[in-house]
Amino acid sequence: MTLAKIWGLKALSKPYEQACIDWAEQLLIAGNTSENVLILASLGLDQKPEYYDVERYFLLALQDLKVTEPDYFESIKCYGIYLCNQALTGELGLEKAANLLAEIYPSTNYDYDIFSIWTDLLDDLYLLENEDPYFDHPELTKTNQQAYIEKQIRHFAVLLSRDVPPDFMNRGLCHECQTLVKMEWRKKTRITGFQKVMQVFKLQKPVYCTECLTCGSTNITRLLTVEAREQALRILQK
Structure with a gap:
């Protein structure tokens, strides 16, 4: 049992009491005999350990180990x-x-x-x-x-x-800009003057498409495949 699993279960609001107890038991096996680790591991003897007891001694054990919970x-x-x-x-x-x-x-x-x-x-x-x-x-x-x-x-x-942007999967590879760009589903902007007039007078319906927000191109590869995402990572590393 690793702390990574406990961090994830806590962040996702899933039960993590048993994971904490398993972690403490592994510490004991590894030779850690601090009081708080001992108490946390002993809670596994209870048929249904109390959440607040597990949380309390888990946090105290982290303090003993000088481990800080990540964000x-x-x-x-x-x-x-x-x-x-x-x-x-x-x-x-x-x-x-x-x-x-x-x-x-x-x-x-x-x-x-x-x-x-x-x-x-x-x-x-x-x-x-x-x-x-x-x-x-x-x-x-x-x-x-x-x-x-x-x-x-x-x-x-x-x-x-890797340090990818939070909106990584909402970006795409624009083949005109030759880079990773933000994209959006919107009315097509690359239209002729005649088409604009037709749309103003509602004689023609606008066409919607996914466009590059930098140049307006629709020639975009979404990051759906490993190969596309690897190319995007190479661009971000430049």
């Missing part, structure tokens, strides 16, 4: 990396890891948009299972499903370790 988003990032590592070492099934990672995005009230990678992937896995051709991962097939999830997990661990 909200750092806690979630640490938990995401922990899940990826668990999957890659075989301690957690790939599909189970994908489901746990997908739970994070809605649990953050959709504030940590990098985790939308997993809600989108699960949607596509559902469509694939039901033989619906309309999904965003064209290279995903039933035969390579496990390998594809593993590839996504390996890349996601790297992605979490």
Whole structure:
């Protein structure tokens, strides 16, 4: 049991009492016999440990170890990396890891948009299972499903370790600007003067599309694949 899992469970408002007790037990095995660690580990003898007791001695044990709890988003990032590592070492099934990672995005009230990678992937896995051709991962097939999830997990661990902007997944690779740009679904702005007049007099309906907010181009690659996200990371590192 690692602190990364505890940070994540706490941040996502999931039960974490047993994780704290398991962590204390591991410290004891490793030779830590501080009073607060001993008390926290002993709470595992109770059939249903009290939340407030676990929280109290967990915080005291952290003080003994001079460990500071990370902030909200750092806690979630640490938990995401922990899940990826668990999957890659075989301690957690790939599909189970994908489901746990997908739970994070809605649990953050959709504030940590990098985790939308997993809600989108699960949607596509559902469509694939039901033989619906309309999904965003064209290279995903039933035969390579496990390998594809593993590839996504390996890349996601790297992605979490980098300092990417909060709106990373809402950006795209503009082929005209040749860089990573902000984009938006809006009325098409690259239209002729005649089309503008027709729209003003409501003789023609406006066309909506995803445009680059820098140049107005619609020639944008969304960050749906590992390859596109790796290219975006290279741009951010320049």
